[in-house]
Amino acid sequence: MTESETPFIDIQGITKNFVHRGERLSVLEDLNFRIFPGDQIAIMGPSGAGKSTLLQLLGTLDVPTSGKMYFEGEDIFQRSSSGLARFRNEQIGFVFQFHHLLPEFTALENVMMPGLIGRMGRRQAASRAQELLEQVGLGERIHHQPGELSGGEQQRVAVARALFKKPRLLLADEPTGNLDLRTGAGIHAILRELNETTGVTVIVVTHDPRLAETMPIQVLVDQGRLIPRKQGDPQVEGRIPAELMDATPQNPGQMRPVGAVSDTEDNQNSSVAD
Numbered sequence: 001m002t003e004s005e006t007p008f009i010d011i012q013g014i015t016k017n018f019v020h021r022g023e024r025l026s027v028l029e030d031l032n033f034r035i036f037p038g039d040q041i042a043i044m045g046p047s048g049a050g051k052s053t054l055l056q057l058l059g060t061l062d063v064p065t066s067g068k069m070y071f072e073g074e075d076i077f078q079r080s081s082s083g084l085a086r087f088r089n090e091q092i093g094f095v096f097q098f099h100h101l102l103p104e105f106t107a108l109e110n111v112m113m114p115g116l117i118g119r120m121g122r123r124q125a126a127s128r129a130q131e132l133l134e135q136v137g138l139g140e141r142i143h144h145q146p147g148e149l150s151g152g153e154q155q156r157v158a159v160a161r162a163l164f165k166k167p168r169l170l171l172a173d174e175p176t177g178n179l180d181l182r183t184g185a186g187i188h189a190i191l192r193e194l195n196e197t198t199g200v201t202v203i204v205v206t207h208d209p210r211l212a213e214t215m216p217i218q219v220l221v222d223q224g225r226l227i228p229r230k231q232g233d234p235q236v237e238g239r240i241p242a243e244l245m246d247a248t249p250q251n252p253g254q255m256r257p258v259g260a261v262s263d264t265e266d267n268q269n270s271s272v273a274d
């Protein structure tokens, strides 16, 4: 990344409040973040920190209370809701913790679905779906229904489906939340490989520091802002405001200190091991 490169996404001072039982709940507070084309980003943070809220905003599924988000220079929330829907449909793929596959359809049919809804020819859709299933290592499972696939395989089908329309941005909200570590690491490996082969920008929320470690850029939602997961991490430089580069988490919640932020031998050993 160079200074002169235009961000793919530029989030400027986004605040998101919810009103719950008459009380204002501030979830994101003056959040600034720049994402560059082809970034692979892991977002961490304790439960309730606002990770899903941030992903919803990035995916234009929700609008901020204030602040701006630019996609390649376009102030995206200036669009009408139908303009946003078109943008989302063309540019963004989503993967969630629960795969949301249609149980009565095969893997191939599930992956084809965005094409069929978009009135693509059946044969063309099937061929694109087959290619994607091969990319995620499921070439031998295309006629299996979700119930005939393992949890990791189901999630790989969901990844293939999310990529059907060649999105520029893939957003994954705890896609490995229901998987064991090894299977989760397999999903992360696929996300990285797809990023490298197709250039899709990947943003993945994870609870597991060992999975976060597999992504080059690691940030933390803390007190409504984004800070580096490891203080001063050069990978994060230029993406968040300089004054937050050395921030320490104020709200560690259920998070464990890991890697560079630990200050005792014990912590270092327990966190970096395996």
Ligand SMILES: Nc1ncnc2c1ncn2[C@@H]1O[C@H](COP(=O)(O)OP(=O)(O)O)[C@@H](O)[C@H]1O
Residues within 6 Å of the ligand: 018, 019, 020, 025, 027, 045, 046, 047, 048, 049, 050, 051, 052, 053, 054
């Ligand atoms: N639609 C909503 N209405 C009211 N509060 C919400 C809504 N969505 C999320 N919240 C609250 O915002 C906070 C952040 O939620 P979320 O982004 O889902 O956290 P995370 O994904 O980090 O666990 C939580 O306290 C949650 O209860």
Ligand SMILES: [Mg+2]
Residues within 6 Å of the ligand: 051, 052, 053, 173
């Ligand atoms: Mg969440």
